[in-house]
Amino acid sequence: MTVIGTVAAGTDRLGGSGLERAARVVLPLVGAFAVICAVIAGLGANPFTVLGSMVTGSLGSQYDLAETLMVTMPLVLCGLAAAIPFSAGLWNIGGDGQLYVGAVASVLVGLTIGTRVPGTLLSCVCVLAGVAAGCLWALLAAAVKIAVGGNEVIVTLMLNLLAGLAADYVVTGPWAQGVSPQTRSIPSGATFSSFWQSGFNVGFFVAVAVALAFGVFMSSTRTGFGIRASGRNLDATRLAGFRVVRLWLAAFGLGGACAGLAGALLVVAVHGALIPGMGEQYGYTGIAVALLAGLRPRLVIPAALFFAIVEVGGSSLSASANVSTAISYVIEGVIVIALLAFRAIRVRT
Amino acid sequence: MSTSGVVEAVVTDSVTLMVPVLWAAAGEAVGEEAGVLNIGIEGVMLLGAFAAAAGVRATGSLWNGWFLSIPLGIVAGVVLWFLYVYRSCNQIVTGILFNLFALGVTTALYERYLTGAGTVTTVPNLHVPGLGSIPGLGPALFDQTPFFYLAVLGCALLYYLLWRSWFGLSLRATGERPDVSAAAGLSVLRLRFVAVVVACVFAALGGATLTVISTGGFTIDMTSGQGFIALAIVILGRWNPLWIILGAWIFGLADALQFQLVTIGSLASVPHDAWLAFPYVITILVVVWARGARYPASTGLPYEPVRRRRGLVAQLFRT
Numbered sequence: 001m002t003v004i005g006t007v008a009a010g011t012d013r014l015g016g017s018g019l020e021r022a023a024r025v026v027l028p029l030v031g032a033f034a035v036i037c038a039v040i041a042g043l044g045a046n047p048f049t050v051l052g053s054m055v056t057g058s059l060g061s062q063y064d065l066a067e068t069l070m071v072t073m074p075l076v077l078c079g080l081a082a083a084i085p086f087s088a089g090l091w092n093i094g095g096d097g098q099l100y101v102g103a104v105a106s107v108l109v110g111l112t113i114g115t116r117v118p119g120t121l122l123s124c125v126c127v128l129a130g131v132a133a134g135c136l137w138a139l140l141a142a143a144v145k146i147a148v149g150g151n152e153v154i155v156t157l158m159l160n161l162l163a164g165l166a167a168d169y170v171v172t173g174p175w176a177q178g179v180s181p182q183t184r185s186i187p188s189g190a191t192f193s194s195f196w197q198s199g200f201n202v203g204f205f206v207a208v209a210v211a212l213a214f215g216v217f218m219s220s221t222r223t224g225f226g227i228r229a230s231g232r233n234l235d236a237t238r239l240a241g242f243r244v245v246r247l248w249l250a251a252f253g254l255g256g257a258c259a260g261l262a263g264a265l266l267v268v269a270v271h272g273a274l275i276p277g278m279g280e281q282y283g284y285t286g287i288a289v290a291l292l293a294g295l296r297p298r299l300v301i302p303a304a305l306f307f308a309i310v311e312v313g314g315s316s317l318s319a320s321a322n323v324s325t326a327i328s329y330v331i332e333g334v335i336v337i338a339l340l341a342f343r344a345i346r347v348r349t
Numbered sequence: 350m351s352t353s354g355v356v357e358a359v360v361t362d363s364v365t366l367m368v369p370v371l372w373a374a375a376g377e378a379v380g381e382e383a384g385v386l387n388i389g390i391e392g393v394m395l396l397g398a399f400a401a402a403a404g405v406r407a408t409g410s411l412w413n414g415w416f417l418s419i420p421l422g423i424v425a426g427v428v429l430w431f432l433y434v435y436r437s438c439n440q441i442v443t444g445i446l447f448n449l450f451a452l453g454v455t456t457a458l459y460e461r462y463l464t465g466a467g468t469v470t471t472v473p474n475l476h477v478p479g480l481g482s483i484p485g486l487g488p489a490l491f492d493q494t495p496f497f498y499l500a501v502l503g504c505a506l507l508y509y510l511l512w513r514s515w516f517g518l519s520l521r522a523t524g525e526r527p528d529v530s531a532a533a534g535l536s537v538l539r540l541r542f543v544a545v546v547v548a549c550v551f552a553a554l555g556g557a558t559l560t561v562i563s564t565g566g567f568t569i570d571m572t573s574g575q576g577f578i579a580l581a582i583v584i585l586g587r588w589n590p591l592w593i594i595l596g597a598w599i600f601g602l603a604d605a606l607q608f609q610l611v612t613i614g615s616l617a618s619v620p621h622d623a624w625l626a627f628p629y630v631i632t633i634l635v636v637v638w639a640r641g642a643r644y645p646a647s648t649g650l651p652y653e654p655v656r657r658r659r660g661l662v663a664q665l666f667r668t
Contacts, residue, residue: 039454043461091441144633148640151584153388153441155636157577158629165629169622284449291442324460329453333446340438340446341431347439 028338035334045323057316058309066200068305068312070270073207074099075304075311077262078286080214081134081255083295087218088251089231089348094141094156095259096283097163098134102263104163104170105133107274110186110267111175119189126190127264134260135253137163142252146245160283171276183274192269203269210258214297227251231348259283280311281329288336291345307332359602359609360489364497367601369394369559369572371500373579374597375507375590376551382511382588383544384524385433386649388444390552391576392451393425397553399455401560402567406467411561415496415554422553426546434541437651448576456569469564472496496558503551504590512589520544524645527652537652552576574629581632584639603628 037047058068078095085092109129114122141159144150175183192201218224226242227250238244266278289307293299314328339345373394380387387393397418404414429447432438475498477491511517520540522530527537556572563571578600586593607624610616 039457043457093441093445144637148637150636150640151580154577154580155633157574158632161574161577161629162626165622165626169620173620281449281452284445287442287445288449291446322461324457326453326456326460329449330457331453333450333453337432337438337443337446337450340443341436343436347442 024342025339025344028342028344029335031342032335032338035338036331039330039334040323040327043323043327050317050323050327054310054313054317058312063197064312064316066196066198068308069204070198070200071311072301072304072308073204073269074262074266074282075285075289075308076207076211076300077258077265078282079289079293079300079304080211080286080297081138081259081262081283082287082290083255083293083297083300084214084218084227084258085138085251085255086290086347087231087295088227088247089234090142090145090248090251091153092138092141092156092252092255093153093287094138094159094256094283095262095286096279096281097156097160098137098256098259099263099266099279099283100160100163100167101137102130102134102260103267103274103278104167104263105260106130106264106267107170107183107186108175110190111184114187114190119187122187122190123192123268126186126268127261130260130264130267131257132260134263135257137260138252138256139249142249145252146248164279167274167279168276170274175274177273181276182271185272186267188272190268191272199270201269203265206265206269207262208301210261211297211301214254214258218297223247223250259286285311285329285332288332291336291340291347294345295347355609355613357488359605360486361492362605362608363598363601364489364493365562365601366604367597368494368497368500368562369555370575370579370582370600371594371597372503372555372558373552373576374582374586374593375500375504376548376555377579378583378586378588378590378593379507379511379520379551380544380548381583381648382517382524382645383520383541384527384645384647384650384652385541385545385548386440386444386580386644387429387433387545387548387552388441388580389425389429389447389451390444390548390579391572391574392444392448393422393429393549393552394556394559394572394576394579395448395451395455395570396421396425397556398560398571399458399556399567400553401557402463402467402565403458405470405560405565406463409470411470411472411565414565415557415561418553418557419550422550423546425553426549427542429549430542430545433545434538434652437653439651440649452570455567459567459569463567467566469566471564472561494562496561500558501594503554504594507547507551507590521645523652524647527647528654531654537654541652552579555579578628578632581635584642585635587642588645600628600631603631 040047040050058064078099081095081098082092106126106129110122110126137159141152141155144155145152171181171183177184192203194201218228226237226247230237230244230247234244262282267274271278285307289300289303292303310328310331315325317323317327318325373390377387377390400418400421401414404417405411432443433440472494474492475495480487480491519535523535523537523540531537559571560567582593582596582600585596607627611624
């Protein structure tokens with residue numbers, strides 16, 4: 001099973017016998033399953049029917065599978081946005097906001113220079129604008145942390161809310177489309193063209209490539225090592241000759257860039273415009289993804305795929321089972337909390 | 350409206366609007382002094398707001414709804430204590446995931462059971478005779494919803510509990526040096542249990558207050574970051590529930606300004622979202638400005654007492 005495989009691989013030197021290790025993963029999953037079933041039953045639906053239709057709704061056909069892979073894309077990137085700073089012991093809760101400023105920047109650039117720049121170049125510029133915006137938004141929180149030692153959790157949470165308001169303003173402001181609450185679409189030449197079902201396009205492979213690249217970066221470069229080291233022992237990292245301030249800026253900036261890329265790709269590869277609520281809590285789900293992957297960039301890919309199945313399965317529900325799509329947040333939260341509680345996943349403090 | 354009329358309306362509104370965050374922040378101060386940083390406060394507020402709305406829908410009384418959030422706060426407190434303290438999970442990620450869970454549960458339950466128009470009710474203001482007629486501050490402070498007076502009473506109670514009683518001294522000791530407190534014979538697990546449950550009950554009451562001052566209805570994600578703002582208010586009030594009243598009022602003021610300033614003609618062109626951003630910007634400024642504020646030494650750190658190695662079952666259920 002993907003889930004257990006992921007979890008077992010992502011666990012951080014559990015210790016104990018094989019039986020104990022297996023129990024640490026199986027018991028919380030059983031507990032989480034019981035809680036999820038109870039919540040679904042509380043909504044007046046049959047848990048097994050609902051969970052079954054979630055699986056068929058996300059993997060049942062080529063169309064559904066393509067949609068699941070396209071949802072995997074932002075989840076991989078938001079997972080990285082959490083995993084990289086978390087490795088440095090920095091709590092970047094700001095994936096949500098970094099995603100939205102990325103999307104805002106990407107749309108604004110696309111609409112402003114759209115008529116003057118040819119399609120392929122334009123999509124590159126839009127993506128870069130999103131990456132830069134997400135990076136800068138995260139560096140804002142890093143600056144507060146470094147300059148005055150402020151709590152980065154509160155700052156990134158506030159930056160999320162501010163980015164949400166900025167997106168709201170852009171959607172209703174001078175760039176509004178007029179009919180439905182969204183911005184005008186960027187020129188169609190700039191959006192990625194689909195070559196399979198359900199709008200599946202190259203954006204998915206971009207996300208996977210970024211995750212693999214960060215896998216190499218974190219394990220085989222000096223800066224990647226420094227980031228991981230600073231999460232374990234700050235003094236030792238400093239004594240080893242690293243400049244901790246630079247490592248923190250790198251960790252926050254790279255994390256923010258990933259989330260900004262997620263926002264830009266949601267515009268360029270999925271919607272072609274900025275739509276309110278298109279972030280779908282991906283930033284927060286990304287934290288769950290990063291934890292399930294044990295903060296390892298390569299394992300973020302299967303973890304994101306698992307949560308994408310939950311998300312797409314959840315959004316297929318409201319029509320068939322009269323259960324809200326919000327049930328996917330319950331499933332994500334309960335599974336990861338249970339794994340944390342049984343120490344199948346450990347996070348250093 | 351005349352300028353003095355606007356000022357009076359802003360002041361009165363600010364006192365009403367500060368009540369939800371005041372409850373949440375006062376409770377959070379107790380949790381943090383005992384060493385638990387409850388990022389899940391937003392989720393607990395949301396659950397409290399939902400419980401109140403469900404109670405109002407079921408019984409038709411705002412007071413019943415408000416009180417219904419207390420048992421829910423206790424349940425949330427026990428669950429979060431189990432995770433934060435008993436299982437010593439990382440408090441930041443557990444809290445964030447709890448918020449995601451609370452958002453999911455309240456949204457799903459709301460869409461299933463509470464959509465459609467409910468009865469709109471309000472609790473009459475409690476007019477303190479004499480004092481309420483003082484021009485200027487009178488209506489703002491002495492002609493308020495009863496929840497305001499209850500919140501101030503709650504803060505006074507927590508102030509006594511936290512800073513003037515032996516119990517509070519023990520509580521604060523566990524927040525500074527849990528190992529030393531344990532060596533002195535205090536039970537860190539029990540003291541933190543009380544602290545987390547108190548924090549969650551107050552947060553749930555804050556959420557419930559949000560429901561009752563908005564005529565008993567629930568909307569998806571209706572707390573919109575108020576729990577996180579409470580975290581900043583605690584810093585602003587330096588973990589003292591009485592100073593927290595003043596800190597919460599600043600945010601009430603920021604909230605009230607957005608309702609009143611849009612009525613001034615020359616400001617009508619400012620986008621609505623800019624007013625909504627006010628409290629969030631102030632929160633960041635508070636974090637920057639309060640660089641001298643020091644969290645209790647063990648806030649946010651899990652406490653792992655030294656224990657002997659036990660059997661398989663004990664290992665799994667007891668850290």
